[in-house]
Amino acid sequence: MATLVTTVPRLRLRGTHAAVQWASLALCLLFWHLATTQHWNLGFITFENVPTPADTLAAIVDLAHSPKLLSDLLSSVRRIAAGYVVAAVSGVVLGVVIGRSTFARLSLLTPLEVLRPIPAVAWIPLAILMFPSSEMSMIFITFTGAFFPILLGTIHGVEGVEPRLVSSARSLGASRLVVLREVIVPGAAPSIVTGLAIGMGTSWFCLVTAEMISGQFGIGYYTWQSYTVQRYPEVVVGMLLIGLLGMGSSALVRVAGRRLTPWLTAGSRR
Known part of the structure; x- marks a missing residue:
């Protein structure tokens, strides 16, 4: 009852x-x-x-019956997956190292802070020069968009762990690896999950920018191409797809974060 x-x-x-x-x-x-x-x-x-909502709806119906929709969606999702996974792994690992090591913080954080404010558009010419294919350059742009929010979220979470918890674990004989696994990572998990969700959203922003400039497939390319040929309802369709994909993928990251941190969900229900 x-x-x-x-x-x-x-x-x-x-x-x-x-x-x-x-x-x-x-x-x-x-x-x-x-x-x-x-x-x-x-x-x-x-x-x-x-364009009106009715015109946009008609464009959605036309696009749904076109094979171009699936190819563009798959191209964008594949680029996001490749860039985001690399950014997530490297951002979390590097964030933990910087957050726990004074030497790593002094030697790595300053160069990263210099690179962090550079927008994705500014990276595109250099990415085209560095990578042999436009596909790799767009994945790199996606990586840069996701990496810094994940990195900063992880650093903030690691630094916010209560020092007394770490001292207590060490006094009980826990090794550094055990402290990292049982104290540091669980304590930093909320900030890490937040950084992962923000990074997913910014990676979509960066990818669409790259696809508009140097892509041949993808939602960003579809949106820009529709504008150049003056199919304005399709421009709105592309914008809506970008918003829905970004919102949906960020929601998936948050759901996965809650599944991986059940102790936080249990604590919030009390």
Whole structure:
């Protein structure tokens, strides 16, 4: 009975949250419909040439029946997977090393901080020169977008671990490897998961930028090509696909993070 009493308010709260989310989405669609069908011109922004939701829906239907959609999606997802996996592994490992070692922090963090603010667009010419194929250059751009958020999130999480926990583990005879596995990584897990989720979103941003400039396939290339041939509804379709893919992949990272850190979920339910 107690479980039922606590479950009902949670279900009501979830229903309220879902209603608010769907209502906000409906309001956005209504604004889009009114602004484009009524050709609003607000002075600083105009919607006269923006495709309507109906035009965009027609473009979605056409694209769904085209084999080009699958090839572009697979190209972008493959690039994201390759760049993101390398960024995740190297960012977490390097972040743990920098967070735990003063020498590594002094020798590595300053050069990385110099490189971190460089935008993805600025890396594209150098990436084209460094890598023999445009495919590798786009994967590298995706890597740079994901690497730094993951690195900084891991460093922040490792440095935030309570020193008394580490001292207590060592006083009980735990080795450095055991302390790292049982204390440091679990304590830094929330920041690591946050960095992984942010890195996924920025990797999509960087990939689309690279595909627009040097790609021949992919969602970014599809969006830019649609603009150059003045198929504006397809531009909006490309933008929506990019947003949905980025949101969905970031959500998957967060779900995987919760599955890998069950002690955090259990603690938040108390």
